[in-house]
Amino acid sequence: MNNHRPIRTVFFVSDSTGITAETFGHSLLAQFPDTRFQQTRVPFVDDVPKAQDCAQQIQKVARETGQRPIVFSSLVNPESVATLREAHDSALFIDLFERFIEPLENELGQRSAHTIGRFHGVAESGDYKKRIEAINFAMTHDDGVSSASDLVKADVILVGVSRSGKTPTSLYLAMQFGVKSANYPLIPEDFERNKLPGELHEFRNKLFGLTISPDRLSLIRQERRPNSHYASLDNCRYEIDAAQKLMRRENIRWLDSTTKSIEEISATIMQTVRIETEF
DSSP states (O other): OTSSSOEEEEEOSSSSHHHHHHHHHEEEHHHHHHHHHHEEOOOOOOSHHHHHHHHHHHHHHHHSSSSEEEEEEEEOOOOHHHHGGGGGGEEEEEEEHHHHHHHHHHHTTOOOOOOTTTTTTTTGGGHHHHHHHHHHHHHHHHHTTHHHHTTTTEEEEEEEETTSHHHHHHHHHHHHHHOEEEEEEOOOOHHHSSSGGGGGGGGGGEEEEHHHHHHHHHHHHHHTTTTTTTTTTHHHHHHHHHHHHHHHHHHEEEEOTOOHHHHHHHHHHHHHHOOOOOO
């Protein structure tokens, strides 16, 4: 890593958790690899005094560094926004709501709620409950612990060798999209029988496979079972080759997870299996 790149301070300011502002900000800042960014998160700015404190933090950083911080804000209360912008000469402000709410209001023909902490009551929403149910489903139906009656309820069933990324992908699909995901490991017995586990055949349209490079799989397995046959490079090569041949023969859609993030894997699954969500 080049530690001589210039450093800029970035504030993520929100009246709630700040996830929206941070996710959006990271997407934009990733386009500027020649600069390092020092992040400061300021969540729960849900009244004017807190906005004043935040404005003072921004001004202090500007004085101490001699550079304008970059501020990603998802505040919705007009008074808090106005207070935060008292530091406008000291920073570059990127207000998510200011830029996107008005076009949406015009398109939808209605005023936005402009409610502080709009998602504070999310625990009462159907979307939240759906995600909790999906998380419980993913945890209960991990590593092949599923009956045919359980799999009927699954939106997607992930298959692949042990430690190829099935469990974290299942949990991400549940937490982010409310998708009920079960997962099945492909094991040597499946390769010897040259068949999928029997209960999976009737749910072929829900299957999605994950594979991984032998080198990467061996490293992951070494952390769990050092110097074991299970983690050996030769065994990893055998299992991955056999799993890929099985998935090809069974016409299962699959991808290589080696260089992909959980987000990329999940987006591909959502698109390929055609899982639709709403809120």
